[in-house]
Amino acid sequence: MxxxxxxxxxxxxxxxxxSQADIVASMTTAFQGAGVPVPDRAAILSIVGLSLDVAIPQLAPGLRDETYAAMVQGYKTAYMQLRAAQGTQQSSxxxxxxxxxxxxxxxxxxxxxxxxxxxxxxxxxxxxxxxxxxxxxxxxxxxxxxxxxxxxxxxxxxxxxxxxxxxxxxxxxxxxxxxxxxxxxxxxxxxxxxxxxxxxxxxxxxxxxxxxxxxxxxxxxxxx
Structure with missing residues (x-):
């Protein structure tokens, strides 16, 4: 059977x-680009697994929707650039x-x-x-x-x-x-x-x- x-x-x-190095670096870029204080490494890694539109507001509550949208895009752009520069096998x-x-x-x-x-x-x-x-x-x-x-x-x-x-x-x-x-x-x-x-x-x-x-x-x- x-x-x-x-x-x-x-x-x-x-x-x-x-992929933690690129996640932390990309989140740092996104926060700096928006002029928002950067969370520490432990806080960033604590939200890995959530979708970006949920994760970023958890790390920085109380911002405007357009700020969150810009930070999500900033993260994606930074992550893509890191992957392109290093190659997937080194990046992740x-x-x-x-x-x-x-x-x-x-x-x-x-x-x-x-x-x-x-x-x-x-x-x-x-x-x-x-x-x-x-x-x-x-x-x-x-x-x-x-x-x-x-x-x-x-x-x-x-x-x-x-x-x-x-x-x-x-x-x-x-x-x-x-x-x-x-x-x-x-x-x-x-x-x-x-x-x-x-x-x-x-x-x-x-x-x-x-x-x-x-x-x-x-x-x-x-x-x-």
């Missing part, structure tokens, strides 16, 4: 790639071991891979192309088309696209936003400790993983 299809959805920044390097984990998961017949990210469509496309991963993810959910995490819209869309039931799916991420999103979608959640939120903020995870090499076993163990 064949096994049921299972959907494995990954967050991107802080889970697959370490894969965490050690992640590529082999992804390739191994893709080789399992019943596994379908996806991503759910606060990145834009253009940003995700550039990242995947830069790492040669365009064909790895069957479903790709981005900030352009959904409310920000932790709203479950991205995961609900991924489930609908693949036809997988929520109890046969898992969200893997490094932030509490990923854990909350999974819960809201009725999915399991795996937290990874190498990203941008501390382990205590990942209390909503079914499993907490500390090494990339342990991900396949953690995933398989969810359905054993």
């Amino acid at each position: 064949s096994k049921p299809l299972r959907l494995i959805v990954f967050d991107v920044d802080g889970t697959l790639v370490d 390097p894969l965490y050690p071991g992640i590529r082999s984990v992804l390739d191994g998961l893709q080789a399992v017949p019943e596994y379908l891979l996806g991503v759910a990210t606060g990145k834009s469509r253009r940003g995700l496309d550039a990242l995947l192309a830069g790492h040669g991963m365009e064909r790895l993810f069957l479903t790709q959910q981005v900030a352009d088309h959904h409310p920000s995490k932790p709203h479950p819209a991205m995961l609900l869309a991924a489930l609908a696209e693949t036809g997988v039931d929520a109890d046969q799916a898992v969200m893997i991420g490094d932030t509490e936003f990923d854990m909350s999103m999974a819960r809201a979608a009725g999915m399991r959640a795996i937290g990874v400790s190498w990203g941008y939120h501390t382990a205590d903020r990942l209390a909503g995870a079914d499993v907490l993983v500390h090494r990339t090499a342990d991900l396949p076993q953690a995933i398989a163990g969810l359905w054993e």
